[in-house]
Amino acid sequence: MTIGAEEIYDEGPLYEVAKKVYPQKIWGTYRRLKWIVLWVALGVYYILPFLRWNRGPNEPSQAVLVDIAHSRFYFFFIQIWPQEVYYFTGLLIIAALILFLSNALFGRVWCGYACPQTVWTDLYFWVERQIEGDRRDRMKLDGEPWTADKIVKRVAKHAIWLLIALATGGAAMLYFVDAPTLLKELFTLQAPAVAYIWAGILTFTTYALAGHMREQVCVYMCPWPRIQAALTDNEALNVTYRFDRGEPRMSVKDATKARAHGSPAGDCVDCVQCLAVCPTGVDIRKGPQLGCINCGLCIDACDAVMTKIKRPTRLIAYDNDENRERRKRGEPNVYHLVRPRTIMYAVLIALVGAIMLYVLTTRSNSHLSVLHVRAPLFTQTAEGGIRNGYTLRFSNKLADPQDFTLEVSGIAGITLSSVVAKPVADGRLGVRLDPDSTLEVPVYVTTAPDVSLKAQSTPITFTAVDPKTGERNVVVDHFFGP
Amino acid sequence: MITDPVQVDKVSGQTTTGHEWDGIRELNTPLPRWWLWIFYATIAFSFVYWIFYPAWPLASSYTSGVLGATNRTAVLADIAFNNQVRSEMAAGLEKASLTQIAGDPKLLALALAQGKAAFANNCTPCHGSGGQGQKGYPNLTAGRWLWGGNLDQIQTTITHGIRAPDDADTHTSAMPAFGKDGILKPEEIREVASYVRTLDGLEPEQGVDVAAGKKVFADNCVACHGEEGKGNIDMGSANLTTKVWLYGNDLNDLVYTITNARNSTMPAWGKRLDPETIKSLAVYVHSLGGGQ
Numbered sequence: 084m085t086i087g088a089e090e091i092y093d094e095g096p097l098y099e100v101a102k103k104v105y106p107q108k109i110w111g112t113y114r115r116l117k118w119i120v121l122w123v124a125l126g127v128y129y130i131l132p133f134l135r136w137n138r139g140p141n142e143p144s145q146a147v148l149v150d151i152a153h154s155r156f157y158f159f160f161i162q163i164w165p166q167e168v169y170y171f172t173g174l175l176i177i178a179a180l181i182l183f184l185s186n187a188l189f190g191r192v193w194c195g196y197a198c199p200q201t202v203w204t205d206l207y208f209w210v211e212r213q214i215e216g217d218r219r220d221r222m223k224l225d226g227e228p229w230t231a232d233k234i235v236k237r238v239a240k241h242a243i244w245l246l247i248a249l250a251t252g253g254a255a256m257l258y259f260v261d262a263p264t265l266l267k268e269l270f271t272l273q274a275p276a277v278a279y280i281w282a283g284i285l286t287f288t289t290y291a292l293a294g295h296m297r298e299q300v301c302v303y304m305c306p307w308p309r310i311q312a313a314l315t316d317n318e319a320l321n322v323t324y325r326f327d328r329g330e331p332r333m334s335v336k337d338a339t340k341a342r343a344h345g346s347p348a349g350d351c352v353d354c355v356q357c358l359a360v361c362p363t364g365v366d367i368r369k370g371p372q373l374g375c376i377n378c379g380l381c382i383d384a385c386d387a388v389m390t391k392i393k394r395p396t397r398l399i400a401y402d403n404d405e406n407r408e409r410r411k412r413g414e415p416n417v418y419h420l421v422r423p424r425t426i427m428y429a430v431l432i433a434l435v436g437a438i439m440l441y442v443l444t445t446r447s448n449s450h451l452s453v454l455h456v457r458a459p460l461f462t463q464t465a466e467g468g469i470r471n472g473y474t475l476r477f478s479n480k481l482a483d484p485q486d487f488t489l490e491v492s493g494i495a496g497i498t499l500s501s502v503v504a505k506p507v508a509d510g511r512l513g514v515r516l517d518p519d520s521t522l523e524v525p526v527y528v529t530t531a532p533d534v535s536l537k538a539q540s541t542p543i544t545f546t547a548v549d550p551k552t553g554e555r556n557v558v559v560d561h562f563f564g565p
Numbered sequence: 566m567i568t569d570p571v572q573v574d575k576v577s578g579q580t581t582t583g584h585e586w587d588g589i590r591e592l593n594t595p596l597p598r599w600w601l602w603i604f605y606a607t608i609a610f611s612f613v614y615w616i617f618y619p620a621w622p623l624a625s626s627y628t629s630g631v632l633g634a635t636n637r638t639a640v641l642a643d644i645a646f647n648n649q650v651r652s653e654m655a656a657g658l659e660k661a662s663l664t665q666i667a668g669d670p671k672l673l674a675l676a677l678a679q680g681k682a683a684f685a686n687n688c689t690p691c692h693g694s695g696g697q698g699q700k701g702y703p704n705l706t707a708g709r710w711l712w713g714g715n716l717d718q719i720q721t722t723i724t725h726g727i728r729a730p731d732d733a734d735t736h737t738s739a740m741p742a743f744g745k746d747g748i749l750k751p752e753e754i755r756e757v758a759s760y761v762r763t764l765d766g767l768e769p770e771q772g773v774d775v776a777a778g779k780k781v782f783a784d785n786c787v788a789c790h791g792e793e794g795k796g797n798i799d800m801g802s803a804n805l806t807t808k809v810w811l812y813g814n815d816l817n818d819l820v821y822t823i824t825n826a827r828n829s830t831m832p833a834w835g836k837r838l839d840p841e842t843i844k845s846l847a848v849y850v851h852s853l854g855g856g857q
């Protein structure tokens with residue numbers, strides 16, 4: 084049986100061309116909130132690398148630094164070594180839980196206010212509005228042929244967009260190297276090639292995602308909308324069109340007439356301002372949907388219109404579905420911000436935070452580890468004793484040189500010797516470590532001549548003591564014999 | 566494959582190929598223009614590559630390209646660069662004496678690291694990966710040395726080797742082959758072998774006269790091995806009273822050694838390695854546990 088090609092595709096294409104969105108300017112509570120969050124976020128991003136933190140002459144003086152070259156992470160008074168990278172795991176867990184908590188409380192506020200995509204796209208929209216005008220002007224400009232005026236406007240807009248993107252990409256580099264130094268080097272073309280390459284990559288992604296992709300990122304690329312949709316319950320606050328108040332929608336004239344007659348009249352006058360100001364171009368009156376990032380600008384737009392026609396505000400508001408049912412039944416609105424779900428998230432955040440705090444404050448300033456020499460496992464010395472070789476690695480995490488004394492115990496009469504560590508009092512060895520460094524020390528443990536070992540493998544213990552603070556590091560290994 | 570009338574797809578506007586396989590048709594979408602031009606660019610690039618780099622095999626050689634680049638020259642350049650970097654760090658090693666190196670933490674760390682690498686490359690086939698040796702190959706960790714175990718003596722041994730044919734200053738010890746050359750009779754050899762075992766605190770052979778062995782020892786062995794068998798570093802004669810045996814302390818091993826003598830060799834590394842590497846090796850071998 085042959086199948087015609089036309090019969091397979093009768094559902095229509097799966098691909099939909101993106102329609103360009105022209106958000107209109109609006110002023111109100113939520114717009115102001117968005118601007119505040121934007122300034123704070125951008126301020127932190129650009130200023131943080133320049134904050135200084137004095138750690139002494141041997142260490143970098145930048146407060147927040149991901150020093151890849153020397154394998155250290157500095158955050159104000161915290162310094163993390165590579166083997167402690169699991170602190171990032173803790174941080175990421177806390178960040179995820181905070182995201183879940185914010186979603187359980189206020190819905191998709193991350194998307195609407197704090198997400199870098201939203202912040203930079205908002206900034207780029209502002210630049211576009213300054214140069215090309217508000218919504219109607221921009222739509223008109225798009226339809227025009229390429230006049231000199233249009234060319235100038237477009238070039239200026241894209242140039243400023245690129246400058247912002249360049250500043251963003253460059254600022255990202257400042258977190259990895261000392262900021263003032265790298266900034267100077269970047270401008271005098273002396274920075275390492277990898278800094279330029281990565282700054283270039285981030286410039287490109289900023290420009291493409293904030294300038295061109297915009298809401299496509301939120302709708303198609305980002306996983307958070309879909310995850311948060313699954314995590315949202317009936318009590319979380321989302322930007323909601325109160326259709327119980329707004330429908331049936333009609334013009335102001337018709338509404339006045341209908342109210343005079345006593346027939347139902349909705350508050351929505353179909354001015355479509357909510358659609359006009361929406362940065363992702365969704366009609367919130369259709370209900371919650373994937374494109375709505377909960378920024379609340381439609382609330383500001385609707386409130387402005389409602390105030391003008393002297394009707395109550397908050398026809399669109401942060402509300403939950405349960406309240407719609409309650410209003411239908413005539414009950415008052417109830418907001419359950421504190422409920423088992425949010426309590427659980429808060430408790431988890433506190434728990435993980437407490438664990439991390441505890442581990443951070445009880446970190447030791449030094450570390451000792453031991454590896455047994457593999458070949459030979461043991462040697463019979465000329466005097467008749469048995470000798471085992473070990474490689475000890477000392478770590479000094481302080482910014483000053485540190486001394487350690489080393490001793491060994493576990494078998495009667497054993498002696499400790501090393502070519503690297505020098506003997507100090509009563510059979511112990513001493514090492515001195517440079518600041519913020521590790522040292523490998525090969526040592527030998529030898530039994531007295533003609534001592535018979537009770538077993539082929541006996542546990543022995545190495546103890547390293549910091550004489551100044553009394554801090555001890557203890558490791559256990561095995562002593563092998565024939 | 567059956568021919569099929571060419572149709573136009575509703576969605577994409579493309580024509581089908583004009584063939585049909587069991588009812589399956591394929592759209593004849595042309596290759597994307599950007600892909601095609603990148604492909605042409607790679608072809609053009611290949612012509613450029615042929616000019617500058619080795620490309621085509623000929624009957625008995627190959628086209629080597631205008632730049633003349635080969636893997637061999639690249640490796641040589643890398644090695645030369647590595648040597649140059651190393652030489653900057655190793656300049657300190659060159660000037661310092663062995664005791665100075667052992668006393669300076671930075672030089673010592675460098676010498677140990679360099680010695681470890683050089684040891685793994687050159688010495689492990691005979692002396693083992695940790696210097697522990699085996700029967701017939703000296704154990705460098707035990708603290709018993711034929712030719713001395715302090716830094717200078719170790720350096721001399723490494724530089725000149727033992728019975729190395731190409732070095733005039735090589736260490737040579739000559740233990741006579743008492744049995745092969747007929748100096749001692751077989752019973753005398755077994756007696757002295759048993760006596761030597763008692764020097765180490767081991768069991769002598771049953772039914773052998775150890776006192777007679779002691780007399781044989783005094784007559785023949787003391788000249789090189791000393792009154793108490795403690796050996797002589799200048800002559801390279803072994804210390805027979807330790808628990809460390811190069812050729813084994815089995816009765817058969819001892820009898821063989823006395824009968825045939827052992828003349829093993831060690832290369833004169835001074836001919837193959839540069840002085841800084843030998844210094845590092847001396848420091849490293851000295852640090853293996855048996856250094857004196």
